[in-house]
Amino acid sequence: MSAFADRGVAAGARERARIRTGDFSGPTAGVAPGNVQANLDIRTDLPRYRVWRGGELIEEPADIDHIWRDDLVSFALGCSFSFEHALIEDGIELRHMTCGSNVPMYRTSIGCEPAGPFAGPLVVSMRPLKPSDAIRAIQITSRFPSVHGAPVHIGFPSAIGIADLAKPDYGDAVAIRDDELPVFWACGVTPQAVIAQVKPEFCITHAPGSMLITDLVNSQLASL
């Protein structure tokens, strides 16, 4: 297989096939890295799911055939893996990548705009960055408004209701150096915080970090 064939549509289709057949059930960070990934669920093509009943997380299966209902509606939400790809290509170190861990995520005191019965707190992901990298990351992620876009906050965790950066609500904690600022982006795990608050009778989401790999290439989402 040529290097070219290993990019774009071919890479996305190949990785979804591995996931669909059960060959792969891990986190999708770095899998088909040029391809847009998405939060939430499609019936067979996510490595791992979360099943919720009455707002409680009851299992994290790699397969949901046994609980699928034909009246379920699926939708995909943009994912920070798209802009992380652009940050890495620009030479910015992402601490959770360096550590081989999942990005730290936090429930905030920022309320989402309610929609019908749905309401709840915004969840953010956090990346510690040196000031010059933080400025560059704001520029780069501003180009990707459909995958969370620019950060929602920088510095001062307590100003958005985060008491302790060492204790993320989702993902893994990462070290922050004295010369780094915590930079916060809106996160596609937000619907799971809404589920926990609204307590719908039944729903299925992706497991955080185990995304839907699409055929879109990340650069196709850039506004500029």
Place this chain on the structure above:
Amino acid sequence: MSAFADRGVAAGARERARIRTGDFSGPTAGVAPGNVQANLDIRTDLPRYRVWRGGELIEEPADIDHIWRDDLVSFALGCSFSFEHALIEDGIELRHMTCGSNVPMYRTSIGCEPAGPFAGPLVVSMRPLKPSDAIRAIQITSRFPSVHGAPVHIGFPSAIGIADLAKPDYGDAVAIRDDELPVFWACGVTPQAVIAQVKPEFCITHAPGSMLITDLVNSQLASL
């Protein structure tokens, strides 16, 4: 005079005429606010100048007719007033404007790229901003690369050699609230720090804040 006629070329020409005739010798912040302003000198059209001999500032006259030499070469440098206009129009509070003072400016430990005999420290201006305003200000000023563009630093003054924000090297100190980050932009006063270091036999600059008002409208400098 209509509101329209008070904008753009007409406003710039009118204000330069006032300055040329000696009617106005103050700082130019807020004067013909839609018009691009510039650092450094043109013989008759700046409100106030600085005269330097051997790297020492010797006077700040409103008129330089008595020291003008026909072998002097003039050039104009972009000025942050252009992007401040865009920040204010976006609803961002600029503390030095609120206080009616000149923006605080600092010599940094960042060395300029030397050019021929010229070398010296980068001077930055500082604006304290709430995190969300800082993020927005980075986006807005990124559109104006010819008038200093995006910030060069955010937070951590000591990381760029600033010991005390309350003691600016030029301009006036402003209060920084607990929930604000200091945001630093490259500044057109940098050549004056270079003059102090290189000690040329004779030169004339603008007085900080007393700029050349041009006929360009600020939006014409935007890259997007």
